[in-house]
Amino acid sequence: MKYPIGIQSFERIRQDGYAYVDKTREIYRLTSKGKYYFLGRPRQFGKSLLLSTLEAYYSARRDLFRGLYIDTAEKEWEVHPILHLDLNTANYKEPDSLDAVLHNSLTEWEKLYGAEPSETTAPLRFKGIVERAAKLTGQKTVILIDEYDKPLLQNMTNAVRQENFRNSLKAFYSVLKTQDRYIEFALLTGVKKFSKVSVFSDLNNLNDISMDRAYATICGITEEEIDTCFKDSVEELARTNGLTIEETRARLKDLYDGYHFTPTSAGTYNPFSVLCTFSKQEFNNYWFETGTPTFLAEMLKNFQYRLPDLTKEQVTADVLNSIDSTSLNPVPIIYQSGYLTITGYNERFKRYRLGFPNKEVEEGFLNFLLPSYAPVEAKSEFDIIEFVNDVETGNPQQFMERLHTLFADTDYKIVGNAELYFQNVLYLIFKIMGFYIQVERPTANGRMDAIIQTDDYVYIIECKLDKTADEALRQIEDNAYARPFAMDRRKLFKIGVNFSTKTRGIESYKIQ
Numbered sequence: 180m181k182y183p184i185g186i187q188s189f190e191r192i193r194q195d196g197y198a199y200v201d202k203t204r205e206i207y208r209l210t211s212k213g214k215y216y217f218l219g220r221p222r223q224f225g226k227s228l229l230l231s232t233l234e235a236y237y238s239a240r241r242d243l244f245r246g247l248y249i250d251t252a253e254k255e256w257e258v259h260p261i262l263h264l265d266l267n268t269a270n271y272k273e274p275d276s277l278d279a280v281l282h283n284s285l286t287e288w289e290k291l292y293g294a295e296p297s298e299t300t301a302p303l304r305f306k307g308i309v310e311r312a313a314k315l316t317g318q319k320t321v322i323l324i325d326e327y328d329k330p331l332l333q334n335m336t337n338a339v340r341q342e343n344f345r346n347s348l349k350a351f352y353s354v355l356k357t358q359d360r361y362i363e364f365a366l367l368t369g370v371k372k373f374s375k376v377s378v379f380s381d382l383n384n385l386n387d388i389s390m391d392r393a394y395a396t397i398c399g400i401t402e403e404e405i406d407t408c409f410k411d412s413v414e415e416l417a418r419t420n421g422l423t424i425e426e427t428r429a430r431l432k433d434l435y436d437g438y439h440f441t442p443t444s445a446g447t448y449n450p451f452s453v454l455c456t457f458s459k460q461e462f463n464n465y466w467f468e469t470g471t472p473t474f475l476a477e478m479l480k481n482f483q484y485r486l487p488d489l490t491k492e493q494v495t496a497d498v499l500n501s502i503d504s505t506s507l508n509p510v511p512i513i514y515q516s517g518y519l520t521i522t523g524y525n526e527r528f529k530r531y532r533l534g535f536p537n538k539e540v541e542e543g544f545l546n547f548l549l550p551s552y553a554p555v556e557a558k559s560e561f562d563i564i565e566f567v568n569d570v571e572t573g574n575p576q577q578f579m580e581r582l583h584t585l586f587a588d589t590d591y592k593i594v595g596n597a598e599l600y601f602q603n604v605l606y607l608i609f610k611i612m613g614f615y616i617q618v619e620r621p622t623a624n625g626r627m628d629a630i631i632q633t634d635d636y637v638y639i640i641e642c643k644l645d646k647t648a649d650e651a652l653r654q655i656e657d658n659a660y661a662r663p664f665a666m667d668r669r670k671l672f673k674i675g676v677n678f679s680t681k682t683r684g685i686e687s688y689k690i691q
Contacts, residue, residue, distance in 0.1 A: 180412055182458040184451070187227035189235045193243040198454075200404050203249035205397040206232060209366075209388075215355060216366045218397070219389040220440075221517025223451035223466055225398040226368040227267070230323045233366060234261055237321045259321045259363050260312035262288055267326040271333045277344050281351065288312070302350045309358045319363035322355065328369035335474060356384060371515045390496065395444030400453055402436065402446065412457040419460040434462060437536035438517070442524030449517075452539060467543030472518065476551040478509035483596055486548070486603045489519065492533040499531065518544050542614050549607045552600070553585055563611045570616065571633050575672045578638075579688050582608075582676075586684035597680040598644050605629070605642065630660075637664050637671045644678050648689040651675030 183197040192199050206229070209216065220226050235243050239256040262284075269280045281301045285308065292311040298304045312320045330348070334341040355365050367385075388394040405413065405428070417427040431453065438447040455465035479486070492510055499511050513519050514533060518540055523532035535541035549562075562585070569578035586604070609618045609629045617632040631638040639660050641651040652675035655661065664671050672690055679686035 180409075180457070182454040183228075184454050184458055187231055189228060189231040190240070190243055192228075198408065200400055200408050200450075201247045202229070202232070202397055203236075203244065203247045204252075205394055206236065207249045207252050208393065209397070210236070210364060213386050214362070214364055215385045217385050217387045217389065218366065218368045218394070219370060219387075219515055220368070220398050221438075221515070222370060223449070223469060224517070225450050227265075227325055229398060230263065230325050230366065230368060233321070233323060233364075234263055237261055237364070257318060258316075259318045260292070260316045261321045261323065262308065262312070263323045263325070265325040266329045269329075271330040271344065274340060274343070277330045277347055281347075300350075301347070302354055305351055305354045306358055309354060310361050313361040320358075320361055321363050322365040324352075324365075324367040326369055327352075327367045328371050332370065359384070370517075371512065387500075390441050390499075392441045392444050395440045396447055398450070399438060399447035400450050401448070402432070405431065405448060405453070409453075409457060416457060416460055420462070430462060431456070433537065434464075434539045435466075435537055437520060439521040439536075442521055442531065449537070449539070464539045464543045466517075467539055467547075472516065472544065472547060475509060475513055475516065475518065476548055478512065479548070480551065482509050483599055484509055485599060486606045489513075490522075490534040492519070493525065493530040494533065495530055538614070542611070545607055545611050549604075549611065552607060553604050563608070563615070566608065566612055567615050570612075570631050570636060570638060573636050573670060575638060575674060575690050579674065579676070579685075579690065583685045583688070586678075597683055598678075600683075601642070601644065601678045632669075635669055637667060637669050638674060639671070640674045640676065642676045642678060645680055646677055648675040648677045648687040651677060652689055652691060 181195070181197045183192045183199070186192055186197060189199075191197070210233075218226065218229075236249065236253075237257075237259040238261065239258045241250065241253075241256050244250045264281075264284050266280060269276055271277055278301065285301060285304045288308045289304070292308050292315055294304065295307055298307045309320045309322070327348070330344040331341055334344060352367070355362065388397075400408075413427055413431070414424060416422075416431075417424050420427070422430070431448070435449045435452045435456070436446045438449065440447070449466045451469070452463075452465040456462055478484075494510060498508070499514055510519070510533070518535070519533045520536040521531050522534040524530070525532070535544070546563075562581075565581060566578060569575070569581065585608075586601075605628070609631075612618050612631065619630050619632075628642045629638075629640040631640070639655055641655050641660070643651045643654075652673060655673050655675065661671060661673065674688060674690050676688045677686045678684070
């Protein structure tokens with residue numbers, strides 16, 4: 180099987196025999212039941228391929244759809260003029276960069292459909308092109324816009340430039356409403372939907388299907404599609420890695436499944452990671468490694484966000500769509516970027532529960548965050564390996580010395596609340612260790628900061644702030660944290676730790 184990694188052309192995929200998961204049932208529903216749409220999905224999730232498929236459909240390339248659902252469902256197959264704008268083709272760090280991209284596309288369209296001297300601005304030129312394309316061809320115009328938000332995303336920290344770009348795009352996209360009588364269909368895609376004075380504020384006819392159950396799986400791969408379209412691929416992957424079919428499917432699910440764009444929709448696998456895994460015959464963090472969420476890490480720190488809350492967030496739909504340059508809340512951006520997903524829904528209070536979609540995202544994101552919080556020069560994976568080695572060999576003294584050293588140079592990392600800083604760093608360390616050994620944070624009979632278990636050892640760790648290590652140990656005793664392990668053959672260590680806001684590090688620790 181040929182896997183279309185990085186190939187976003189529907190025509191090439193079909194003509195060159197690459198694997199294609201049939202999404203034309205959803206596409207036919209999309210084109211039959213509405214006219215103006217917006218779809219937000221994380222990067223590398225198939226948005227560009229979706230637009231390419233729609234372009235082939237509205238070009239009446241029926242030959243490319245042989246054997247797919249839409250081949251028999253569609254009876255007309257009419258050719259429409261298509262205006263396909265891809266805003267993913269430039270770096271928008273210069274003030275005139277957006278104007279240059281729009282001018283380039285408008286010029287190409289004007290070669291096909293003509294121009295008028297009075298059309299001196301981008302919106303006027305776009306308006307004239309939409310009308311002339313429909314009149315010259317006798318068919319209404321189709322408008323496809325890929326990564327509509329790229330200019331805004333690249334200027335999240337530049338409020339002036341983002342405002343200028345927002346105003347330009349707002350005027351440009353308003354043509355979709357003023358030229359309604361000449362438009363057959365329009366779809367805009369992107370990662371994030373900006374709110375407040377949005378580029379869409381005048382487009383009250385735009386249907387946002389980002390959280391629409393009917394289109395939840397229009398991009399990505401479902402478990403059913405894994406089983407039907409990639410049955411041979413799963414078997415080959417299992418043989419190569421010495422796994423059973425069941426083990427292979429479970430590992431694929433653990434690593435790459437779990438995206439939910441509505442509370443009740445089927446889980447969606449990350450298509451980029453799945454295709455890379457089948458192609459390379461190796462499990463890896465393919466999607467995460469194609470992006471560096473530096474901006475998200477800085478937002479979390481500047482917002483003084485409590486990292487354990489990442490998997491406890493409960494928000495309304497309005498919050499999930501409340502992205503703008505003035506917003507400090509990192510949660511909507513992290514969600515729409517694909518690092519969090521919907522894990523539950525409270526019908527009574529209309530609140531969505533968020534969490535990491537899968538192990539690839541969770542492990543990759545937390546590993547990426549650790550150097551941003553903790554003063555480590557080496558890669559976080561290296562440091563975590565050392566921590567794991569300490570606990571697996573029964574060396575809590577070395578573990579604590581390593582932790583003590585980690586906090587020895589923290590002044591430049593702490594922003595504001597020192598207690599929050601200690602909580603966040605410990606959370607990252609324990610969570611990342613949990614990918615390799617069993618680490619828990621139970622809440623019965625008080626709140627234990629961490630319990631770490633290996634085949635031979637159990638460690639109970641209690642942390643205090645501006646108190647004493649003795650008080651931390653006393654809490655372990657008073658709350659009987661060790662009672663569940665009374666009959667356990669493994670050696671048990673109790674560790675009390677005191678953090679100091681004055682020294683901004685570990686003031687003392689004791690091990691029993």
